[in-house]
Amino acid sequence: MREAIRLIKRLIGGALMVLIVATFTFFLVRLMPGNPVQAAYNTLITRGMTPVQAANEVRVMYGFMPHESLWAQYVHYLNQLIHFNLGQSISYEGVSVLHIVLSAAPWTITLVLSGVVASFLLGVTAGVVAAMKRSSGMGSVLTVSGSLLHGIPQFVMALLLAFVFTTLWPIFPFGAPYGGALTPGFNLPFIGSLAFHAVLPVVAYALSSYGGWLLTMKSSVVSVMGDDFVLAAELRGLKPSIRFGYIARNAILPLFTIFALSLGFMFGGSVFIENIFDYNGLGNLLLTSINNRDYPLMTGAFLLITIAVILSNIVADFLYTAVDPRIRRP
Amino acid sequence: MNASEPYSAAVGAGITIRNLTVTYHTDRGIFPALKDVSLDIRPQTITGFIGESGSGKTTLAMAIMNAIRTPGLIASGSIYTDGVGDVLKLQGESLRRVHGQHFGFVFQASSNSLNPLKRIGAQLLDLGRSHGIKDPRILLKEARALAERMGMDGDRVLTSYQHELSGGMRQRAGIIFALVLRAKVVILDEPTTALDMLSQQAVLEIIRQIHEERGLTSIIITHDMGVMAEIVQRVVVLYAGRVVEEGPTQDLLQRPRHPYTKGLIDAIPRITGDLAEAKPLAGSPPDLATVPTQGCVFRDRCSLRRPVCDLVEPLAQPAHGDGLVTCHGVNAHD
Ligand SMILES: Nc1ncnc2c1ncn2[C@@H]1O[C@H](COP(=O)(O)OP(=O)(O)OP(=O)(O)O)[C@@H](O)[C@H]1O
Numbered sequence: 001m002r003e004a005i006r007l008i009k010r011l012i013g014g015a016l017m018v019l020i021v022a023t024f025t026f027f028l029v030r031l032m033p034g035n036p037v038q039a040a041y042n043t044l045i046t047r048g049m050t051p052v053q054a055a056n057e058v059r060v061m062y063g064f065m066p067h068e069s070l071w072a073q074y075v076h077y078l079n080q081l082i083h084f085n086l087g088q089s090i091s092y093e094g095v096s097v098l099h100i101v102l103s104a105a106p107w108t109i110t111l112v113l114s115g116v117v118a119s120f121l122l123g124v125t126a127g128v129v130a131a132m133k134r135s136s137g138m139g140s141v142l143t144v145s146g147s148l149l150h151g152i153p154q155f156v157m158a159l160l161l162a163f164v165f166t167t168l169w170p171i172f173p174f175g176a177p178y179g180g181a182l183t184p185g186f187n188l189p190f191i192g193s194l195a196f197h198a199v200l201p202v203v204a205y206a207l208s209s210y211g212g213w214l215l216t217m218k219s220s221v222v223s224v225m226g227d228d229f230v231l232a233a234e235l236r237g238l239k240p241s242i243r244f245g246y247i248a249r250n251a252i253l254p255l256f257t258i259f260a261l262s263l264g265f266m267f268g269g270s271v272f273i274e275n276i277f278d279y280n281g282l283g284n285l286l287l288t289s290i291n292n293r294d295y296p297l298m299t300g301a302f303l304l305i306t307i308a309v310i311l312s313n314i315v316a317d318f319l320y321t322a323v324d325p326r327i328r329r330p
Numbered sequence: 331m332n333a334s335e336p337y338s339a340a341v342g343a344g345i346t347i348r349n350l351t352v353t354y355h356t357d358r359g360i361f362p363a364l365k366d367v368s369l370d371i372r373p374q375t376i377t378g379f380i381g382e383s384g385s386g387k388t389t390l391a392m393a394i395m396n397a398i399r400t401p402g403l404i405a406s407g408s409i410y411t412d413g414v415g416d417v418l419k420l421q422g423e424s425l426r427r428v429h430g431q432h433f434g435f436v437f438q439a440s441s442n443s444l445n446p447l448k449r450i451g452a453q454l455l456d457l458g459r460s461h462g463i464k465d466p467r468i469l470l471k472e473a474r475a476l477a478e479r480m481g482m483d484g485d486r487v488l489t490s491y492q493h494e495l496s497g498g499m500r501q502r503a504g505i506i507f508a509l510v511l512r513a514k515v516v517i518l519d520e521p522t523t524a525l526d527m528l529s530q531q532a533v534l535e536i537i538r539q540i541h542e543e544r545g546l547t548s549i550i551i552t553h554d555m556g557v558m559a560e561i562v563q564r565v566v567v568l569y570a571g572r573v574v575e576e577g578p579t580q581d582l583l584q585r586p587r588h589p590y591t592k593g594l595i596d597a598i599p600r601i602t603g604d605l606a607e608a609k610p611l612a613g614s615p616p617d618l619a620t621v622p623t624q625g626c627v628f629r630d631r632c633s634l635r636r637p638v639c640d641l642v643e644p645l646a647q648p649a650h651g652d653g654l655v656t657c658h659g660v661n662a663h664d
């Protein structure tokens with residue numbers, strides 16, 4: 001019950017965040033140089049539409065009238081938004097933004113989540129080893145690997161992987177999310193092909209944040225190992241495996257807060273990674289919509305990414321509460 | 331005291347420390363926190379370690395358990411304890427077993443000696459599992475009984491997380507962990523600092539009772555001369571990593587031989603006495619970085635200083651019957 005109330009509070013908070021982001025993007029689009037709403041209106045006029053037709057067309061695309069006051073436009077926009085109407089795409093004529101965005105979302109979410117989970121598990125484990133074996137060769141190698149990988153930008157990593165494993169040493173396929181001859185659906189060859197094609201982009205996501213997890217976990221473990229209770233556990237003769245559990249669980253706590261930040265970073269990276277590996281996810285959508293000046297699609301994609309990040313934040317927060325008894329509300 | 335004494339589970343073990351030197355390796359240099367300490371801790375006796383902050387009390391306790399951690403290092407010496415042998419020769423599993431089963435330790439900062447993410451009961455089970463306790467229920471029952479004896483609700487303590495307990499309760503929980511495995515040697519580093527006067531009395535009394543019931547060898551580290559006088563049977567006075575005086579409590583407190591011990595005793599204001607009578611110890615506590623490397627380390631604060639003190643470090647001489655004192659200024663036959 002307590003948890004349910006907390007969840008509702010968090011969801012309301014999340015909805016507020018979405019509102020703020022929506023407001024921000026609304027005004028951003030309106031205030032951009034060469035006001036895109038006005039530009040779309042002008043284009044339609046030059047195509048020979050009457051002002052009334054053109055205004056209606058713009059209204060369908062953006063959800064508000066071009067000649068209304070900014071405030072009235074904003075209210076219109078929000079009204080459309082709570083009815084899940086994100087307007088219509090300019091570049092994909094006649095298709096609703098919601099439809100496009102929702103069909104792109106699963107690609108991005110699957111890749112990002114697999115990448116996050118893989119890098120988290122890998123980085124945290126390596127971080128623990130790096131901390132425990134600090135003075136040995138293995139520890140230093142791990143730490144250096146972390147620092148190096150941490151320094152490589154995501155798109156460089158993706159390009160590098162694509163080059164090495166599809167061109168130089170063609171193990172993995174390139175250029176599509178699944179084999180062209182396969183029929184999409186719940187059949188083994190299709191799912192296998194999906195997974196196989198996903199290896200490189202997932203690795204690209206994973207490697208780009210692996211270093212961060214490793215370094216953070218290492219310093220967290222080192223600091224926990226200096227805590228009194230760890231020495232106490234040792235002087236009480238606790239088994240090394242139990243002691244290890246004490247250290248690991250305490251050390252992983254601060255990482256949950258970074259988890260949220262990392263997700264935002266990963267979704268940001270989808271712009272490059274989906275482009276390089278040719279996935280029609282949100283990142284790619286964002287990119288093409290910018291290229292095509294498809295502002296409704298742009299705001300829609302952006303909004304969905306925001307929602308995804310906020311939702312994962314809430315999940316991370318609940319995970320945190322589950323492992324740390326001290327912040328469980330009375 | 332006698333390493334050849336037969337090992338018996340029910341009886342406390344003596345500890346024989348010989349030529350123990352512990353150094354701390356810091357950026358500012360290598361400092362001996364304990365210098366050539368030789369000392370006998372008598373079996374089934376409550377021994378008190380006393381000395382100013384930084385005199386090496388905790389270091390000595392840690393060394394006895396072979397638990398000195400970097401940047402510290404046990405440079406030399408041996409520590410025999412009955413039933414175990416030379417603790418300093420142990421490592422790995424055998425050392426782990428000695429920690430907890432032979433030595434029970436209560437931390438100075440024992441308010442932080444528990445894992446914040448686990449209930450006390452679960453941590454007790456971890457302890458039992460680590461030491462091959464067959465029936466965890468017996469362990470929990472024992473822990474509950476100890477908690478009740480120290481004036482706490484046993485079930486409440488076992489089902490609590492550390493942050494749900496008060497400082498004093500945490501400290502008593504730490505004591506439970508040290509006693510529950512029935513260790514033969516129990517070392518308590520300032521066990522009652524987080525407690526109010528009344529709980530302090532009560533807890534000390536429990537410690538004394540359990541000490542007697544189980545025939546333990548106990549070491550209590552404290553700043554509190556009152557605690558000393560009350561329950562400790564023998565006193566070890568430490569100064570700058572040296573044992574300067576050792577002996578039975580009564581005799582040592584009534585007829586202190588070393589000028590430092592005298593100073594410590596004179597520095598306590600007695601509740602019944604005149605506050606003005608309490609004389610703070612002259613000079614500042616020793617800093618390992620500045621203690622002289624030659625001669626007596628106490629000479630700068632000493633009233634009995636003579637030329638030999640600048641040159642030669644004093645040796646231990648018999649005092650208080652079976653005790654010792656380390657000072658050029660006192661004559662053994664005084
Ligand atoms: N980890 C460490 N690194 C460097 N020096 C240390 C370390 N631990 C202790 N020392 C030094 O060793 C000396 C003895 O310290 P110790 O903790 O044994 O003193 P203590 O008598 O227990 O003092 P207190 O009454 O304050 O607890 C001190 O001078 C201290 O500065």
Ligand SMILES: [Mg+2]
Nearest residue numbers: 387388389438
């Ligand atoms: Mg101490």
